[in-house]
Amino acid sequence: MTTLxxxxxxxxxxxxxRFGSFTAVDDxxxxxPQGSFFALLGASGCGKTTTLRMVSGLEDxxxxxxxxxxxxxxxxxxxKRPVNTVFQNxxxxxxxxxxxxxxxxxxxxxxxxxxxxxxxILALVELGHLAKRKPTQLSGxxxxxxxxxxxxxxxxxxxxxxxPLGALDLKLRRxxxxxxxxxxxxxxxxxxxxxxxxxxxxxxxxxxxVMNAGRIEQLGSPEELYENxxxxxxxxxxxxxxLVAGTVAGKExxxxxxxxxxxxxxxPSARCRPDSGAAIIGVRPEKVQLVAAGxxxxxxxxxxxxxxxxxxxxxxxxxxxxxxMPWGQELAVFEQNTGKEIFRPGSEVSLHWDPTQTFGLxxxxxxxxxxxxxxxxxx
Amino acid sequence: MxxxxxxxxxxxxxxxxxxxxxxxxxxxAVMLLFSFNQPANKYNFIWNKFSTNAWEHxxxxxxxxxxxxxxxxxxxxxxxxxTVLGTMVAFAMMRHRFRGRSLLNVLLFLPMAAPExxxxxxxxxxxxxxxxxxxxxxxxxxxxxxxxxxxxxxxTVKARLAGMDPTLEKAAADLYAxxxxxxxxxxxxxxLPGILAAALLSFALSIDDYIITVLTAGNEVTFPMYxxxxxxxxxxxxxxxxxxxxxxxxxxxxxxxxxxxxxxTRRA
Amino acid sequence: xTAVTAPAAPPSLAEAAGDHQKKRNYLPYVLLAPGVAWxxxxxxxxxxxxxxxxxxxxxLDMGFKVTWDWANYQSTFSTYNTEIIHSLIYSVACTxxxxxxxxxxxxxxxxxxxxxxxxxxxxVIAPAFTSFLIRTIAWETILSDHGWVTRVLSDTxxxxxxxxxxxLTNSHQLLNTPFSVIFGxxxxxxxxxxxxxxxxxxxxxPRLHEAGADLYxxxxxxxxxxxxxxxxxxVIAGTLLTFIPAVGDYINAYxxxxxxxxxxxxxxxxxxxRDVFGYPIASAMGVILTxxxxxxxxxxxxxxxxxxxx
Numbered sequence: 001m002t003t004l005x006x007x008x009x010x011x012x013x014x015x016x017x018r019f020g021s022f023t024a025v026d027d028x029x030x031x032x033p034q035g036s037f038f039a040l041l042g043a044s045g046c047g048k049t050t051t052l053r054m055v056s057g058l059e060d061x062x063x064x065x066x067x068x069x070x071x072x073x074x075x076x077x078x079x080k081r082p083v084n085t086v087f088q089n090x091x092x093x094x095x096x097x098x099x100x101x102x103x104x105x106x107x108x109x110x111x112x113x114x115x116x117x118x119x120x121i122l123a124l125v126e127l128g129h130l131a132k133r134k135p136t137q138l139s140g141x142x143x144x145x146x147x148x149x150x151x152x153x154x155x156x157x158x159x160x161x162x163x164p165l166g167a168l169d170l171k172l173r174r175x176x177x178x179x180x181x182x183x184x185x186x187x188x189x190x191x192x193x194x195x196x197x198x199x200x201x202x203x204x205x206x207x208x209x210v211m212n213a214g215r216i217e218q219l220g221s222p223e224e225l226y227e228n229x230x231x232x233x234x235x236x237x238x239x240x241x242x243l244v245a246g247t248v249a250g251k252e253x254x255x256x257x258x259x260x261x262x263x264x265x266x267x268p269s270a271r272c273r274p275d276s277g278a279a280i281i282g283v284r285p286e287k288v289q290l291v292a293a294g295x296x297x298x299x300x301x302x303x304x305x306x307x308x309x310x311x312x313x314x315x316x317x318x319x320x321x322x323x324x325m326p327w328g329q330e331l332a333v334f335e336q337n338t339g340k341e342i343f344r345p346g347s348e349v350s351l352h353w354d355p356t357q358t359f360g361l362x363x364x365x366x367x368x369x370x371x372x373x374x375x376x377x378x379x
Numbered sequence: 380m381x382x383x384x385x386x387x388x389x390x391x392x393x394x395x396x397x398x399x400x401x402x403x404x405x406x407x408a409v410m411l412l413f414s415f416n417q418p419a420n421k422y423n424f425i426w427n428k429f430s431t432n433a434w435e436h437x438x439x440x441x442x443x444x445x446x447x448x449x450x451x452x453x454x455x456x457x458x459x460x461x462t463v464l465g466t467m468v469a470f471a472m473m474r475h476r477f478r479g480r481s482l483l484n485v486l487l488f489l490p491m492a493a494p495e496x497x498x499x500x501x502x503x504x505x506x507x508x509x510x511x512x513x514x515x516x517x518x519x520x521x522x523x524x525x526x527x528x529x530x531x532x533x534x535t536v537k538a539r540l541a542g543m544d545p546t547l548e549k550a551a552a553d554l555y556a557x558x559x560x561x562x563x564x565x566x567x568x569x570x571l572p573g574i575l576a577a578a579l580l581s582f583a584l585s586i587d588d589y590i591i592t593v594l595t596a597g598n599e600v601t602f603p604m605y606x607x608x609x610x611x612x613x614x615x616x617x618x619x620x621x622x623x624x625x626x627x628x629x630x631x632x633x634x635x636x637x638x639x640x641x642x643x644t645r646r647a
Numbered sequence: 648x649t650a651v652t653a654p655a656a657p658p659s660l661a662e663a664a665g666d667h668q669k670k671r672n673y674l675p676y677v678l679l680a681p682g683v684a685w686x687x688x689x690x691x692x693x694x695x696x697x698x699x700x701x702x703x704x705x706x707l708d709m710g711f712k713v714t715w716d717w718a719n720y721q722s723t724f725s726t727y728n729t730e731i732i733h734s735l736i737y738s739v740a741c742t743x744x745x746x747x748x749x750x751x752x753x754x755x756x757x758x759x760x761x762x763x764x765x766x767x768x769x770x771v772i773a774p775a776f777t778s779f780l781i782r783t784i785a786w787e788t789i790l791s792d793h794g795w796v797t798r799v800l801s802d803t804x805x806x807x808x809x810x811x812x813x814x815l816t817n818s819h820q821l822l823n824t825p826f827s828v829i830f831g832x833x834x835x836x837x838x839x840x841x842x843x844x845x846x847x848x849x850x851x852x853p854r855l856h857e858a859g860a861d862l863y864x865x866x867x868x869x870x871x872x873x874x875x876x877x878x879x880x881x882v883i884a885g886t887l888l889t890f891i892p893a894v895g896d897y898i899n900a901y902x903x904x905x906x907x908x909x910x911x912x913x914x915x916x917x918x919x920x921r922d923v924f925g926y927p928i929a930s931a932m933g934v935i936l937t938x939x940x941x942x943x944x945x946x947x948x949x950x951x952x953x954x955x956x957x
């Protein structure tokens with residue numbers, strides 16, 4: 001059995017890549033089940049692209065192993081792996097037309113009659129009428145679909161996508177996200193998608209691995225990662241979070257109480273990682289609501305009083321508030337514009353939310369981790 | 380008055396450039412024109428009367444035509460030699476890591492910068508001392524020509540390789556192409572225009588060379604040598620015929636090369 | 648479980664981006680060997696032979712022997728100092744004029760050429776593809792005593808100015824003068840200046856000019872502080888590729904000059920080919936020129952590194 005016939009889950013064990021003294025990928029352990037849509041999410045430089053290239057065979061690991069099912073492919077050449085890549089800049093062969101670009105992989109493997117397969121895949125990406133054109137005559141979105149078709153036609157065990165939607169404008173990007181998801185569901189292949197765009201990852205993937213400095217910070221479904229982040233990095237990188245430092249005050253049954261700046265905040269013990277000592281409690285801005293100072297909050301809600309609105313931005317769908325708390329920190333609140341009163345800057349308000357929406361993280365972490373806006377993530 | 384001054388100022392660049400273009404083109408125009416001249420004396424410098432005589436009898440001087448044959452033969456062989464060697468070097472420089480890159484850059488630059496007369500005389504001493512003073516001839520000319528056009532081939536092919544997306548070869552490997560297949564199906568087709576341009580350049584450099592050739596030619600006579608030597612006693616119109624032919628071939632080549640570009644723009 | 652490990656595959660083009668640091672990659676050296684060997688054997692080594700030849704004495708009939716006679720170097724400077732000075736003056740003049748003419752031309756093509764850029768550059772280079780001997784001869788016609796150009800320059804008194812400058816001997820003759828030699832040299836070497844200049848200028852983002860205009864607000868200042876520094880590598884490369892070959896050139900001096908405009912290249916050819924005793928002294932002069940070239944090029948490389956050369 002050659003490596004080209006390898007079948008099964010994609011497994012990375014202890015995968016490491018060092019460039020001189022710089023460690024790009026640090027001892028990665030990961031299993032991607034066959035047929036899933038998996039996303040590697042992280043800022044630029046976090047090691048996600050390097051990991052992808054090691055899986056495709058275009059980069060040689062410094063240590064660790066890669067398995068496809070039971071077959072080890074760690075050092076196998078890329079042309080001997082049943083893995084195909086959709087490149088960030090598409091890498092379409094400029095001297096071949098679309099038909100020949102798409103047929104390239106099949107022909108190299110010795111397939112004689114490629115016509116039916118090429119026509120079918122071009123129909124799948126709706127580019128059948130452009131088969132005779134050259135890549136330079138196509139728009140960005142069309143080129144991207146050709147790149148996908150060229151990879152897909154080989155029915156690889158794993159399809160790797162290296163930030164393929166980066167060069168497209170917003171509307172087209174949204175469209176392609178849905179397209180790719182549809183194709184994956186139809187065809188049932190394993191997709192591994194590398195991106196820095198967290199919205200994109202959450203839209204398309206079944207499972208997301210958030211990477212930071214060569215390591216995986218958290219692995220799980222989009223919901224898990226978003227609603228119950230495991231680290232401050234994940235909490236800040238995926239969407240926005242309000243993170244407040246405090247100390248675990250006590251535990252009663254399955255409710256943990258954390259004391260922060262004179263306030264008491266309750267959360268389910270299942271969602272609180274530290275049992276005692278320093279803790280960071282977090283809550284997403286859209287879970288929080290404002291009520292005028294002194295006003296009443298629903299029963300059982302966590303309440304933080306003494307805030308002053310420092311900024312109110314009307315976005316249309318919602319109003320985004322920044323509220324300055326007595327201890328100096330500014331917390332974010334996103335209120336849906338359901339007709340409620342809008343608080344002007346300077347208003348004195350209290351914040352309240354459902355305690356089950358709170359999450360608790362280990363206290364020793366950097367509260368700002370993952371929050372910096374780097375040029376790529378802000379796109 | 381100031382209006383026309385302004386016009387001149389804003390179009391100064393165009394004006395100067397056009398003048399320089401005319402400067403570059405003038406001799407070629409004269410050469411073309413005078414190929415249709417029937418000179419009054421042995422020197423085709425002054426217009427006498429129109430005649431197609433020179434075009435009808437280009438080989439009136441048998442020596443001239445045999446020197447052309449020799450030059451063309453040398454140019455073809457030198458073109459092949461320098462293109463092969465130079466392309467290999469260009470690939471090594473653009474696609475691989477190796478030690479001594481700075482040294483290589485200097486070594487390749489020197490033949491382009493050095494005065495031809497120094498390369499000629501040093502080669503002459505080399506041949507005198509290694510294979511004797513009788514060894515100068517066809518072979519030594521070709522050796523010299525390959526030597527001095529090598530660097531130009533490297534520069535040309537390097538430029539073409541630099542313009543090629545490096546991801547393309549990775550994409551080919553990703554799509555099951557072995558290294559040989561990648562080279563044959565992706566790299567080579569994309570570099571080919573550069574290799575052809577380098578070959579043409581090498582041919583042109585060889586067929587036109589005088590200084591290095593005269594010092595390494597021994598008893599052989601190439602076309603430039605013929606022109607130089609005969610300059611003392613005559614410049615027949617046939618010389619202009621040959622020059623015009625070379626010019627027209629070059630222009631045709633350039634026009635030909637533009638055709639794919641024009642077709643592309645028309646279609647799109 | 649099938650443990651598949653990569654076979655010892657030959658290094659490939661696709662892996663060049665730093666994968667296999669483990670085993671030594673021999674392919675580049677194999678590719679480089681023939682070309683490098685050719686240059687070493689036929690360019691570098693001959694220089695040593697020329698040094699040895701320059702200290703030989705003898706004649707073509709009797710053969711030459713190394714006699715360590717360094718007199719050749721002395722006599723080069725004493726006997727032929729006029730020719731050396733001619734070579735230097737003409738090449739400096741030629742280089743400067745080529746820069747003055749070449750820069751606007753390269754600038755024009757790079758920034759105003761638009762989609763015709765490549766065609767224009769091809770047209771600049773194309774004349775160089777036809778026999779330059781014949782083109783130089785064509786100047787005999789254009790600059791002839793009875794020609795239009797000579798008459799215009801003489802009528803507008805420009806010729807008289809040039810006589811004062813020593814460029815002409817009288818105001819009715821343009822040919823066979825220092826002027827015509829330099830003129831021919833400029834004509835032949837202009838493409839060698841323009842091409843590197845163009846390469847440098849072409850890389851400049853035109854928006855930098857807009858930024859310059861926005862900040863400095865004058866065309867001259869933008870050129871001086873934005874364009875010129877960025878074009879400098881091209882200027883230097885163009886200067887090197889013009890000046891050095893020009894010093895050794897003698898076709899122009901031969902065809903457009905007179906016995907009073909002899910240059911060192913002519914001396915070398917004469918001594919090498921027509922003087923029975925001349926081979927050593929020709930070598931000596933060749934050696935002087937060669938080491939002069941090396942000194943200039945290495946001086947440049949020391950200052951600016953070697954990457955920009957090619």
